[in-house]
Amino acid sequence: MNSAITICIPTFNRGARAWSLVQSIVSKIELKDWDVLVLDNASTNEVEYYNKIKKLSIENSKVRYYK
Numbered sequence: 001m002n003s004a005i006t007i008c009i010p011t012f013n014r015g016a017r018a019w020s021l022v023q024s025i026v027s028k029i030e031l032k033d034w035d036v037l038v039l040d041n042a043s044t045n046e047v048e049y050y051n052k053i054k055k056l057s058i059e060n061s062k063v064r065y066y067k
Contacts, residue, residue: 017045
């Protein structure tokens with residue numbers, strides 16, 4: 001992933017908000033040389049949304065997820 005721009009989203013226990021933001025960004029950067037990096041700071045709440053982001057990162061090379 002060597003894009004011109006990487007949008008970094010640090011997050012903690014705001015999975016629903018992070019998921020919504022990632023969905024919004026990904027739909028807008030599809031044809032651009034941009035990536036999204038989600039940094040989950042060991043969240044314990046709203047984990048189901050972080051799992052969705054993780055799954056998306058496996059399916060979409062423009063999204064990276066680290067916990």
